[in-house]
Amino acid sequence: MTLPATVAVDVGGTKIRAGSVIDGELAHVRSVPTPATSGAQAVLDTIAEVTAAVVAEASGSHGGESAWRIGIGAAGVIDPATGTVVSATDSLPGWAGTDLVTELSARSGLPVRVVNDVHAHALGEAAAGASRGTRSSLLVAAGTGIGGGFITDGHLLTGRNSAAGHVGHVPSAAASGLACPCGGTGHVEAVASGPAILNTYRRLVDTSDSPTSAPNSVAGHEMAAPAPGNTRELAAAASAGDELALRAFDIGARALGSALGGISNILSPEVIVVGGGLAEMDETWWAPLREAFAAELIPATSGTQLVKAELGQDAALVGAASLWNAEQRETR
Amino acid sequence: MTLPATVAVDVGGTKIRAGSVIDGELAHVRSVPTPATSGAQAVLDTIAEVTAAVVAEASGSHGGESAWRIGIGAAGVIDPATGTVVSATDSLPGWAGTDLVTELSARSGLPVRVVNDVHAHALGEAAAGASRGTRSSLLVAAGTGIGGGFITDGHLLTGRNSAAGHVGHVPSAAASGLACPCGGTGHVEAVASGPAILNTYRRLVDTSDSPTSAPNSVAGHEMAAPAPGNTRELAAAASAGDELALRAFDIGARALGSALGGISNILSPEVIVVGGGLAEMDETWWAPLREAFAAELIPATSGTQLVKAELGQDAALVGAASLWNAEQRETR
Structure with missing residues (x-):
């Protein structure tokens, strides 16, 4: 056989x-x-x-x-x-x-x-x-970029031109004016991807360094370890309590959570599964993500699950x- | 028989x-x-x-x-x-x-x-x-509220709790801080529905009336016909050239177009069909809608059709x- x-x-x-x-x-x-x-x-x-x-x-x-x-x-x-x-x-x-x-x-x-x-x-x-046994699920891969795939009744939605699932390319107020890798501006990927969070951090540092707006905490910040050169190092800085690093992750996570809440109101999946490098973060990232997500849900979609990928x-x-x-x- | x-x-x-x-x-x-x-x-x-x-x-x-x-x-x-x-x-x-x-x-x-x-x-x-013969389509009903329905391979997406299709309840930068009928804030319905456009108009009038920001056009505006009391009267004022009415429709249409562009990047439907009372408007509403829609599309979804409902x-x-x-x- x-x-x-x-x-x-x-x-x-x-x-x-x-x-x-x-x-x-x-x-x-x-x-x-x-x-x-x-x-x-x-x-x-x-x-x-x-x-x-x-x-x-x-x-x-x-x-x-x-x-x-x-x-x-x-x-x-x-x-x-x-x-x-x-x-x-x-x-x-x-x-x-x-x-x-x-x-x-x-x-x-x-x-x-x-x-x-x-x-x-x-x-x-x-x-x-993480979405086994569900009738509908949205997988969001959040890392260098932000992509996704929607599955309903066991079928992957591919869409016209096989282009469905680009969840990173929805407008986000937090990304207003920011260039997106797709060529557009203001998409959630432009503020919520790993590289985008690093960019936010750098803007926060620049702003804090300017004499007009520097709060007291900045002096301590400038005395810290060498500036993070990638998202992994930025995550380490956030874990070590770096305020601006924490704020950058918070801004990105809230923007993504808000976008995913809006998407839930359209697709109403049973579960949204979040994978990719950012999903490996601790509550620094997950807590604001969940909070912003829940804030967008209408009564009929409240309770939509938002969970971490497993595989x-x-x-x-x-x-x-x-x-x-x-x-x-x-x-x- | x-x-x-x-x-x-x-x-x-x-x-x-x-x-x-x-x-x-x-x-x-x-x-x-x-x-x-x-x-x-x-x-x-x-x-x-x-x-x-x-x-x-x-x-x-x-x-x-x-x-x-x-x-x-x-x-x-x-x-x-x-x-x-x-x-x-x-x-x-x-x-x-x-x-x-x-x-x-x-x-x-x-x-x-x-x-x-x-x-x-x-x-x-x-x-x-308008979407007959397509494999996938999104219907958007834009009027007193903003709702929708997504159909793929002939199947209506109903989603968990039958709640799919609430396209009015995605975050919109133009709606930041505005209360939405769903109980949330900042959703596109809060700036793009008919009543929301009327609210925008009233805010514009209030702002223009204030001595600090009144442009020359406002004097002419105050001498015009009685203030529009509903979206239909506001549409008539826009057709008659009322600048603030035109601006209110422009803001609402751009917010909706932008949201629909983002949704296209996720669903990649062949066509988005727009119905409801607002779809009966002329280019005052359709032109900014189309422009904002196209600006959000990634290369793989560019060319997604945006058309008026027929039935x-x-x-x-x-x-x-x-x-x-x-x-x-x-x-x-």
């Missing part, structure tokens, strides 16, 4: 992770750097290599015959129906326009399904994570594998 | 409209005042009376035997699965908790299906109006009748 087995692959701008999923169990996970600057063909070759390695290792340990197929969550706007990259950011030069299904089927000899990586993340949490970086792999579940399909 | 025929009913706070839908054709439409202050039982009796009158009239003109059923779009948060009113505003005292399906089946002897009236509006435009108040009737279409079901 030949059993179905899936190689799940998560293709990001910096690394490619892959693992086997057999009977819902993720195993044989490996990770390699993405040869992003070498172009799409090099990335495809690397995906094929790591996929073959997972198959070889899993087949050796699994015993019996398996019917392998590939499920991919990939960076960029992905059309699951055609398996092509509709558009992509500069982090993967030449990625836009790549026909992932055709290219990887040709390299591997295996059937391939593909979806956007954040959408895979949403499918993974719904299949086996970490494995979510995209579990979700990519779920593309091969019989009941899974996308909805527009 | 017995042919299926539907009585479609639109139950609002001020009137009840009903008509027959046979072979997709709406006919025998009649309208009666809603006995709202007399309580839910009186409203149910009136629905049953008007429904019976439509059946009698349509049966007389239709000839042959018909298998009648009732489709209702009703004010309030409605659970289509149980046919009950989850919650309602003060415009229909005692309406919350009413089991519409049981009560009206008992009164009429006919099978009954029910959905929220704005959701019925969305279903109607998708079935036979007017018949949309809710056509949509209520469509509850009996074989392929129609709601999704959570």
Whole structure:
């Protein structure tokens, strides 16, 4: 008897992770750097290599015959129906326009399904994570950017141009006038993403340093450790009690919580699952997020759950594998 | 042979409209005042009376035997699965908790299906109006309040607690600090609904009247016709060139357009259909709406259509009748 087995692959701008999923169990996970600057063909070759390695290792340990197929969550706007990259950011030069299904089927000899990586993340949490067993859920990935995926009755909403789920690109009063990576201004990502919070911190420092507005606390601040150079260091500064760092996280979290409250009033999901790097923060970030979220809910949506993602970086792999579940399909 | 025929009913706070839908054709439409202050039982009796009158009239003109059923779009948060009113505003005292399906089946002897009236509006435009033939659409009803309904692959999104579609209750920078009818503050409905635009106008007048900020145009303004007492009169003043009236509509339209742009980035519908009283305005309202909408769209959602509803108040009737279409079901 030949059993179905899936190689799940998560293709990001910096690394490619892959693992086997057999009977819902993720195993044989490996990770390699993405040869992003070498172009799409090099990335495809690397995906094929790591996929073959997972198959070889899993087949050796699994015993019996398996019917392998590939499920991919990939960076960029992905059309699951055609398996092509509709558009992509500069982090993967030449990625836009790549026909992932055709290219990887040709390299591997295996059937391939593909979806956007954040959408895979949403499918993974719904299949086996924080939103398992719900009829509707919104996954929000809050980190370098802010993305999301909405699932209703087991179906991922992909939308026109496969563009659904860009939860970071709703207007936010706290982001008024701030440039957003999408090219627009005033979107919540421009104040609530990790890099945006670091920018807020730097503006707060600049403002506090100016003689006209410097409060007493600033003197102490200037005597502290070297200025945080990334969001991780800023989080450490906040944990150590740095007032401006705390304020920057508070501003970002409130902006995101407010946006997610508004989105709840439109989608009314059972649960909003928050993952990504910012979700790893403590109550410094979660408390204002929850408070601002609850403040936006109308009576009919009050009580909507806002919880932390459970599967970490494995979510995209579990979700990519779920593309091969019989009941899974996308909805527009 | 017995042919299926539907009585479609639109139950609002001020009137009840009903008509027959046979072979997709709406006919025998009649309208009666809603006995709202007399309580839910009186409203149910009136629905049953008007429904019976439509059946009698349509049966007389239709000839042959018909298998009648009732489709209702009703004010309030409605659970289509149980046919009950989850919650309602003060415009229909005692309406919350009413089991519409049981009560009206008992009164009429006919099978009954029910959905929220704005959701019925969305279903109607998708079935036979501005969004017919699309895979996904968002209907926005902009008038006394701002509501909506999202349809994907033919399924209405009802969400947890049947609360999906409250597009008026997303945060808006233009509404900062303004009280919203939902009990919250800062939602787009608080600046973009008809009554909210009238409030903005009154604030503008107050501000302009103050000696410190009065521009030259204000003298002319004070000599104009009596102050507009409702949104319709304000629209007339705007058409006549009243600067503050124009500005109030501009502020409301931009706030709504911006909110709808953000929503497009999440849902990526093929089309957003705008109905309700405000959609009857001219370019005074539509031009800033479109401009603000387009400014929020990310590259992947740019080109999302924003169009005017086509069916007017018949949309809710056509949509209520469509509850009996074989392929129609709601999704959570």
